[in-house]
Amino acid sequence: MQDRIVSRDFYEADVLSVAKGLLGRLLVHCSEGGRTSGMIVETEAYSAEGDPSCHAWRGKTNRNAVMFGPPGRAYVYFIYGNHYCFNVVTNRVGRAEAVLIRALEPVEGMETMHKRRGKHHQINNLTSGPGKLCAALGIGRSENGLSILEPPLFIAAYREIETAAIGISGRIGISRGKEKPWRFFLRDNPFVSRMR
DNA sequence: CGGGAGATGGGCT
DNA sequence: GCCCATCTCCCGA
Structure with missing residues (x-):
C-alpha cells in the first residue's frame, strides 16, 4: 500500500491540535536497517508561549533553534546522557512549538528494532517511551532539523481515531507546568508509556 | 510488581 | 556545578 504522507499544512497549526491529530498515525524511518515504523499512541505538546517547561521558553539557543524554524521538521535532542527524544515542529516560523512523540505501537521492522534496542525485550517494551522509540527507529543527532515531509523520515495516515478514545x-x-493537560494518548492501548 | 537510585553527558547559569 | 521532556536494574513485599 502507498504511503499517504502527512503534508506541511497539517503541521501549520497550534501545537495542541497537532498533538491530538498525530494519534493513530504512522511514524516511519527508512535507514540502513530497512524500514521501521510504529503507530503513534502517545504525544505531549510544548510551547514557548507561557510554558516554562519548554526548551525554547528562555529564547533561542543552539540546541532549540529548530523549534523556531518552519513546521514539519524533526527536533531531536539528547537527554540524561543516554537517550534521544523525537519532536515534530508545529505552527509557523518564529513561534517555537513542538510535539514530543512519547510512544509507538510497533508496526514494521520488528527485527531491526529489537536489534537496535539490544538484549531481549517484550514487544510492549520496545517503543513505549520517548527514548525507547528513538533507539528502535534509529533516530539520533543526525536527524535533528531533518524534514519529516518525505522519506527517509515522515508521518503517514494509518488509523482514524475517535475523540472518545483519546x-x-x-x-x-x-517539574514546572505539570498541571497543564497537554499529554494525549490512546486509552487502553498497551503501548502507552504509562496509564493514567 | 512498584518504587528508588544510578548511569551518563551536554546545555546553560 | 547543577539540571534534565529517560531507562534499567535491583530491591523489598
Missing part, C-alpha cells in the same frame, strides 16, 4: 493528562517527567 485520554488526556498532565505531562510526564517535568
